Amino acid sequence: MSDDPFPSVLIIDDNHKIGKLVVEIFNRLGFEDVEMTTSGVEGLELIRRNAYGLIVADLDLEPVDGLQILKAVKSDENLYKIAFILTETSITFEQVTAAHAAGVDAFLLKPFDISLLKSKLKTVLRRRARRKRLVNEWGSSATLKESA
Numbered sequence: 001m002s003d004d005p006f007p008s009v010l011i012i013d014d015n016h017k018i019g020k021l022v023v024e025i026f027n028r029l030g031f032e033d034v035e036m037t038t039s040g041v042e043g044l045e046l047i048r049r050n051a052y053g054l055i056v057a058d059l060d061l062e063p064v065d066g067l068q069i070l071k072a073v074k075s076d077e078n079l080y081k082i083a084f085i086l087t088e089t090s091i092t093f094e095q096v097t098a099a100h101a102a103g104v105d106a107f108l109l110k111p112f113d114i115s116l117l118k119s120k121l122k123t124v125l126r127r128r129a130r131r132k133r134l135v136n137e138w139g140s141s142a143t144l145k146e147s148a
C-alpha cells in the first residue's frame with residue numbers, strides 16, 4: 001500500500017448497477033484507481049493479485065460473502081492492513097459482532113448518503129495511515145495484527 005491519500009479501491013457488489021454507482025461516487029471524491037467486481041470469488045482473486053488500500057464489499061454475496069472476504073483479508077499477513085468497509089441494506093447484531101471480531105473498519109447501510117460515505121472514508125483512511133505508521137516505527141506487524 002502506498003501513502004497516497006487516495007488508495008486504489010476495490011468495490012465488490014453483486015448488483016452491477018449499484019457497484020458502478022459506487023465506483024462513480026469514489027471517482028467524484030478523487031479516487032482515480034477504482035475497480036469493481038460482482039463476484040466475491042473474483043474479488044478474492046483480485047485482492048491477492050493487486051495492491052488495494054481499501055475494499056468496499058457487500059455483505060450479502062454468494063458463494064463467498066463479504067464477511068468471508070473480510071476474514072480472508074484480515075487473516076493474511078500480506079493483506080491485513082487493507083482498510084475494509086462492509087455494505088448492506090440491513091444487518092443483524094450477529095453480523096455486526098462477527099464483522100467487528102474479524103476486523104472490519106466500517107459499515108455502510110445502503111442506500112448511503114455521500115456525506116456519510118465521506119465521513120467514514122476520512123475515519124477509515126486516517127486509521128489506515130496510523131496503522132501503517134506504527135508498523136513502520138515498530139518494525140514488526142505481528143504485534144499490531146493481534147491488537148488490530
